[in-house]
Amino acid sequence: MSDWLSIVPLLLVATSGLFIMLADAFSKEKAELALVTAVSLGTAGLVAVGLLASGSALPPLPEVLGSYLAVDELSLFFDFVICLGGALSALVAGGYLREHELERGELYVLIVLATFGAMVLARSTDLLTLFLGLETMSLSVYAMIAFRRTSARAVEGAMKYFLLGSFAAAILLFGGALLYAATGHTDFAGIGAKIGSGEVEPVLVLVGMLMVLAGLAFKVGAVPFHMWTPDAYEGAMTPVTGFMSVAVKAAAFAVFVRILVVALPGEEVASMTSGWPPVLIFLSVLSMVYGNVAAVAQKSVKRMLAYSSIAHAGYILLGLAAASVVGEPAISGVLFYLLAYTVSNILAFGSLVMIGSRGKEAVDYDDLAGVGRRHPYVALPFIIGVLSLMGFPPTAGFFGKYYVFNAAVQAGGGFVWLAVIGLLASAVGAYYYLRVVVVMLMKSPAEGQVVAVPMKSGYVASALAMSGAAVMVFGLLPSWALDLAISAAQKLIG
Amino acid sequence: MELGLGAYLTFASVLFGIGAVGFLVRRNALVQLMSIELMLNSVNVVLVAANRFHPDNHAGQVFAFFVIAVAAAEAAVGLAILIALYRLNRNIETDRAHVLKH
Numbered sequence: 001m002s003d004w005l006s007i008v009p010l011l012l013v014a015t016s017g018l019f020i021m022l023a024d025a026f027s028k029e030k031a032e033l034a035l036v037t038a039v040s041l042g043t044a045g046l047v048a049v050g051l052l053a054s055g056s057a058l059p060p061l062p063e064v065l066g067s068y069l070a071v072d073e074l075s076l077f078f079d080f081v082i083c084l085g086g087a088l089s090a091l092v093a094g095g096y097l098r099e100h101e102l103e104r105g106e107l108y109v110l111i112v113l114a115t116f117g118a119m120v121l122a123r124s125t126d127l128l129t130l131f132l133g134l135e136t137m138s139l140s141v142y143a144m145i146a147f148r149r150t151s152a153r154a155v156e157g158a159m160k161y162f163l164l165g166s167f168a169a170a171i172l173l174f175g176g177a178l179l180y181a182a183t184g185h186t187d188f189a190g191i192g193a194k195i196g197s198g199e200v201e202p203v204l205v206l207v208g209m210l211m212v213l214a215g216l217a218f219k220v221g222a223v224p225f226h227m228w229t230p231d232a233y234e235g236a237m238t239p240v241t242g243f244m245s246v247a248v249k250a251a252a253f254a255v256f257v258r259i260l261v262v263a264l265p266g267e268e269v270a271s272m273t274s275g276w277p278p279v280l281i282f283l284s285v286l287s288m289v290y291g292n293v294a295a296v297a298q299k300s301v302k303r304m305l306a307y308s309s310i311a312h313a314g315y316i317l318l319g320l321a322a323a324s325v326v327g328e329p330a331i332s333g334v335l336f337y338l339l340a341y342t343v344s345n346i347l348a349f350g351s352l353v354m355i356g357s358r359g360k361e362a363v364d365y366d367d368l369a370g371v372g373r374r375h376p377y378v379a380l381p382f383i384i385g386v387l388s389l390m391g392f393p394p395t396a397g398f399f400g401k402y403y404v405f406n407a408a409v410q411a412g413g414g415f416v417w418l419a420v421i422g423l424l425a426s427a428v429g430a431y432y433y434l435r436v437v438v439v440m441l442m443k444s445p446a447e448g449q450v451v452a453v454p455m456k457s458g459y460v461a462s463a464l465a466m467s468g469a470a471v472m473v474f475g476l477l478p479s480w481a482l483d484l485a486i487s488a489a490q491k492l493i494g
Numbered sequence: 495m496e497l498g499l500g501a502y503l504t505f506a507s508v509l510f511g512i513g514a515v516g517f518l519v520r521r522n523a524l525v526q527l528m529s530i531e532l533m534l535n536s537v538n539v540v541l542v543a544a545n546r547f548h549p550d551n552h553a554g555q556v557f558a559f560f561v562i563a564v565a566a567a568e569a570a571v572g573l574a575i576l577i578a579l580y581r582l583n584r585n586i587e588t589d590r591a592h593v594l595k596h
Contacts, residue, residue, distance in 0.1 A: 143571055149581075150582070153593050166572065170510075173534065173561065180557075181499065184544070184550070186554075
């Protein structure tokens, strides 16, 4: 029985998904389902972090699963990040659905199933589990975006994300099939060993690797594979946008890390002259620059946050590229960044939900004018979240950026210049993040403007309190979370 | 006559290319969905053919079954989204869906 210990969080999420689906059929009070969802995802996250912090040796999985799912600290770390994002999104969704009279239980089932898919993806050590996790997550997310099916925006966002997402999945899969054709292995370790042995057709490996990287870059929303991001983020309901920006992104980066370190190590594929580092640098620079510049021009705060998430993907890709040189510090920086990004983003999107109410949703800058003076208690969490996304000390986001850029500087050479580009791009970011704060605190709403009225919801308020506390705690005392990230990264590199 | 792996890969790449071009050129969401299915089928060709040249296990063939099953699930979700879109717009041309521009 103890063989299963390391995937207990995964099993908890799977069973609670089935239970919530059943409970939805019999329950009249849908808001309770939000609580059940949040509690079960939260429990799974706490179990993961407990296993991680206890530092005990993890027993290997039974042989039938052994080569498909990873048993390591990295997966537990991502279990924690993904479950945290899912649980907080479910709480926010509970308040949102009640306020906007959209109460249907499917959304909670979809949140749990998407979380499950994301955890499988983050844990996958084989192209097969990668594909299944990716599709379980993506199909649930497509349905979550289209949840408000009478809204033209929601359905259009879902349609664009679905078509482009399936296209990208097909590209990733073709790349994976080519890697299988070249190496005869579908497990990452086998692929990596075979490539290292040099008995492979280099063209097949190169094309396969590039196609896999393109598919993953699509999922994390890196330029030039970002076209869906603003539309899907704007079309989806705000709690769903929050979920997409944290859980989906974290899982995609988890498998990114694992593929690069396990399946594509060594001189042939991981050097600056031939291999993935230059590809990642290209994606990273484009994402940092384009994401930040395009975010400045937006009228909608949700769209602005969507472009800013593209920029954040760029910073994280910079860390991944630096991992080819310095290894552990870069990977632990990326892990900490994803944790900080999760709590800050939930805080920003959750307070955006809280600021609006039925018929008076807050989406544009104009909706937010003067909210800070009229309702300071609702504006405060938004401001903290945005400052953390900006990387303002002493929030969690500051240390996330610090560790990633620091790793790039340690990597030396051209990476120092990349860190400089990243810092300049963040300075552009500071402009639009601070602009929201200024609009909230100093601007008055125009004559005749519909003024956003904050909703009252214990669920949303508690989600904000938890994520706000996390942003401050990880900012003031980053060492605890950083130690977990460092041990996970060390175990991965071995 | 025994065909080498290269022949299968060439065939699969052509199939994949037709699917990708179809996806990028056509504006009818149903045709785009069909193009994606074509791309997934080219993946299956690679997997099954490669398995013949790596005969230690049946990983490739099993993988192909999973791809088929997931493609069916993907089509179900996709068609549901397209029906919702049709109800709102009375067409499923992707370039006519443009509420989401700033």
